[in-house]
Amino acid sequence: MSQTVVLEQNAVETQSITLKFDGCSSDANPSPIVNPENQSITIKFDDQASNHHTIPVSIPNVDSETEAAVNEFLRKHGSSDEESVRTDAMNDLWSFIERQEIGTVVVLVKFASDVKNFELLEIFCQRVADVIAKKTVEEVREIFNIANDFTPEEEQAIRDEHRWAFED
């Protein structure tokens, strides 16, 4: 994906220009195209890194080891179109996530949801699903610290309606 920046000079002399995108500065050094008529300079970035997958991200509320594992996945996954490389990256991240406690995984789900990264969401949501599988209602509430906001009548109604699922 390439980004084009057009700078128009308004009779102000500038010695140097630093361009910042999304909080990361680029040292790309592309050749600017000067248009003397309207005094504009066009700089084109062939910016593969604008696919945010390959720029290391900082993840709030996780330890450095987890952040490193996620970044390693993003780097590896974004570095190649080859199926086998991407699958390896996913398997590595998956093995790492399986060893983490559920609180960390929930933080990561929120992160993946916020940055809208589909691949990360897939892995983290699957991990949460695996932890929930075959548990009872009380166990699921306990694991995720979910507050029960049903009234006793509502809860009974749910259990009656789907009696088959709650039979042990």
Added chain:
Amino acid sequence: MNTINLQMNKFLISIILMERLPVEVIGNILSRLGAARDVVIASATCRKWREAWRVHLHTLSFNSNDWPVYHELTTSRLEILITQTIFQTTGLQCLSIIMDDVDEFSAAPVIAWLMYTRDSLRQLHYNVRTSPTINIIEKCGRQKLQVLNLSHNTISGIEPSYQRFPCLKSLSLSHISISALDLSYLLTACPKVEILTLLSLEIAMSDAQASMELNSPSLKDLSVEAISLEKFILEADSLEKLQLKDCTLEVFELVGKGTLKLLKIDDVSVIQLDIGENTENLEVVDVSNFTIMWTKFHHMISKASRLRGLRLWGVVFDDEDEIVDMETISVCFPQLIHLSLCYDLKEGSLQYSLQRSFELKNVIMLELGWTVITDLFSQWVAGLLERCPHLRKLIINGVVSEAKSHEECQVLANFTTSIVSLMRKYLHVDVQFEYE
């Protein structure tokens, strides 16, 4: 102290986050859970999770393998619980009803499930007969369907003019009764289909028809198993993978544009097999439990100069004098990386082969097997090892019979002795033994 703070933080964080996770994400989690009972239980934890089930669930599965209690419920009870659960979802995309113990569902609930999900369904997996028989193809949502996996049903009366599956990529039919004409119509009704799997079909041919003719310009991957036909003609200009297993055919003909990359034949009885003249793109040929006419076979694949993998396993020659000509293999397939061979070795032909000078320059993995071990086997292994200068891995695959006579034990012992001394010469080769 620091550890306690961190733990408390994590605890608080997970509570907060659970409450701040968008309900769509919860829906995503429940969809990955898939199994209906787990979904219903999880959705009973709090209002948000219940909303996630009702509004954002996209995958739901009723699979008799998931939960043993399914086997104990009556068919009517199953129909009720499936109906109740499906009808509380919105916009379901993947529905899977796999109930191995159920003989048949009544038509009415099945029609209801299909009609309710018609507008959003992208994947349907269904394996139960209905009574009376319904036309699932007609009843299910066709507009968005990408994957259709049907078993134990009858398909008839396909109308390709208005019954079309514009998005269907993968079609799998197993234990289905269908006429050859309807199957051909069905394929035509799927202009984008790429993967077709046919297992144990009961194909009805009308008297006027001698052959089943399927035509699909988009098909890339065809897998056919346990099918019996006289003549099967497949016109597929994009076909890359063709797998035939446990089939009885008189004629199989592939008409295409030479796009085939993988050919796999296992336990197939066919009198005439024709995959076309353009085999330049073949990368893997895997033939097992098959009677080969070497000259014909060789002619079929000789132009596959890019072949990387060749497996001839449990093959028998139609003509007693024919052999697997290793020299020809080395010449025709210079880029061969994997070679797997298992067939009856004959003294005369083995000596002849081993006297020829040829090299399998690029073979890095060699798999050799016996069904009945003879002393010839070690000679064969030695001879081939010599001719694979870049070999990295050798797999010895052997059938060891239960009741071993003294003679058999002796032959096995001799083999073990010779392989040990042989491998001393090839220390860089990784050897693996697989006995069954």
